[in-house]
Amino acid sequence: MNNSLWLQTAYKKKPFPPLDKDVTCDVCIIGGGLSGIANAYFLAKEGIDVILLEKDTLLSGATGNSTGKLTVQHDLVYADLIKQFGHDHAKLYYDVNRKAMDFGRSFAEGDELRSADSVLFSQSRYGTEQLKAEKQAYDVLGIPGQLGRSSELPLKTDATLTILNETQIHPVRFGQHLAELAVKAGARIFEQTDVQLMDLKKRLLYTANKHEIQFRNLILCTHYPIEALRGLQILKLSVNRSYIASAPANMPLQGQYISVDKPKRSVRTVHIDGKTHFLLSGEAHVAGMEKETHIHYERLSTELKDIYQLEPFNYRWSAQDPSTPDLIPYAGAISTSMPYVFISTGYRKWGLTNSIASARIISDQIVGRENKAIALYAPDRTGFxxxxxxxxxxxxxxxxxxxxxxxxxxxxxxxxxxxxxxxxxxxxxxxxxxxxxxxxxxxxxxxxxxxxxxxxxx
Known part of the structure; x- marks a missing residue:
């Protein structure tokens, strides 16, 4: 197994205990990534009795294997959102993700978060035309983007589209901190607790160690929902895998970058405990469709050396990301027949802001608070x-x-x-x-x- 930089530099904390008895709760959350932790925090702050169950350790899945970008610039997305959903819903998507980013800024400490400009860049005429179309969408939606030509990267760029003063995070330290806040608010968190059987009609879960959890509401934050067949989400999600390599660096970048041309690349640096690391990611393919996956790491390693003049990587890892067919994640009740079962998935590689936004949507549904994004993120939305x-x-x-x-x-x-x-x-x-x-x-x-x-x- 490869090791993520984030997991290797996590805070040294005492692990949460496994569940060792039968319990009851208002809300049970399955999945200890940022999505599950954010749900636990928001609900516990409302006085809801919350239990979070993680089969391994917190943040060791999608969150701990991400690129760590907490940004509203989700690649080329807003022009497509306007075409598919119209101005108001595209603006709503931007607003909920902006609020998620602001929430992250409100509690992060030290190396958990830093400001960085988010930059899309093109190296071809076609890519530049895409950036111009995206800039037009920014203007329509009131997103403060700037078109330019140059960047600090040692690459020839034809055009850039920049959003100033975005954020990047250490996703594991960030999530560990939020988990602490959730526990202080009253949430109960259990690691090494594997849910193996569900009786949704009786609202019961059974763990591998034969303990029962009786719940009123259930939230599945397991990346790919266990019970997705009920709402046919399993037929609406594609799963892609991408690769990340990290190497020691001397100078931190001021921005975080994504290429719009092929091969797709994501570039950023991170400063952890006095050391700077350079992250290069890309090389995506449908999950499970390739055996000789080492070639993807080799390509990234070659680019680190030849383009960025860096030593061979010291960390490498891969990430898996489900995507919905219409760019918007699923967050809400799994179906009208079971309004007490919720799912949160389909983040399309932008799970950091979308995890927080989705958690806010689901928690608002559970406590009965109005949220304009509920319909936009609804898993049972139809008509597409x-x-x-x-x-x-x-x-x-x-x-x-x-x-x-x-x-x-x-x-x-x-x-x-x-x-x-x-x-x-x-x-x-x-x-x-x-x-x-x-x-x-x-x-x-x-x-x-x-x-x-x-x-x-x-």
Whole structure:
């Protein structure tokens, strides 16, 4: 397994205990990433009795393997949002993510957060045209963006689109701090507590250690929802994997950068405990569809050396990101038939602000507070033709991988979620499922869901 810079430089804190008895609560949250922690914090502040369950350790999943950008500049997105949803909803998306960023600034301390300009840059005529279209969307929505040409990167850039004074965070230290605040507000957090069975009609959960959790409301913050089949979200999410390499650096960058041309690249630096680290990420592909994944790290390593004149990386890791077909995450009740079961997923690589925004949306629903973004983020929203297309594509992929995988990869273990054959990920030393993104460690234990049971490696 590779190690994330964020996880290796986390605060040294006493772990939370595993659940060792039957409990009841107003709200149970499954998933100890930033999304689950933010939900726990917001609800506990309202006086709600909250329990958060994490099967491993807090922040060791998507949050701990992110790029750490807390920004409203989510790549090229606002021009597309206006086309799909109109001005008001595009502006609403910007507003809720801006509020999420401001919330992060309100409590972060020390190396947990610093200001940085967010910059999109192009190196081609087509990319520049895309930036101009995005700038027009900024102007319509009142987003303070600036078009330019040059950057501090040692790259030839044709154009840049900059939002000044955004933020970047150490996502694990940031999340650890928020977890402390949640506990002080009254939330109960349990690590090493694996939920293996749900009886949603009875509102009961059962852990691997045979303990029961009785809840009134349930929030699934497990990256890829365990119960997503009920609302067909499992047919509406695509899962992509991308790679990150970090190397020691002498000079921190003033900005955080994303290329709009191919190959896609994300660039930033981070200052931790007096040391500066340079982060380069990209090389995305559909999760579980490649075996020789080390080639992606090798490409990043070559660029670190040849373009940025840096030594070989000292940390490398990969991230997995579900995406909805219409750019907006799912945050809310999973279906009208079960209004007490909520999901939060589909962040499209922008899970830091969207985790906080989604947590605010769900917590407001639970306490009965008005939130204009509830309908925009609703998992059961309908009327988008792309939903059907995405469902057909994903269903086709599942059927293909289920039948073809059993024929061509007879030596690969079978995913315990829906029976697809996994693929060995050489670089990360994991078994990855190409159907719905489940991942397993080399000993067969579950690393990421929706699978909940280990592989049979016998």
């Amino acid at each position: 033709g792309s939903f059907l297309l995405q469902a057909l594509r994903n269903t086709g992929l599942v059927l293909k991988e289920f039948t073809g995988g059993h024929i061509t990869r007879t030596d690969s273990p079978i995913c315990t979620h829906m029976g697809c054959r996994t693929r060995w990920n050489e670089a990360d030393q994991t078994w990855d499922c190409p159907c719905h993104g489940s991942r397993f460690r080399n000993d067969g234990s579950v690393l990421e869901g929706p699978a909940t049971k280990p592989l049979d490696l016998s």
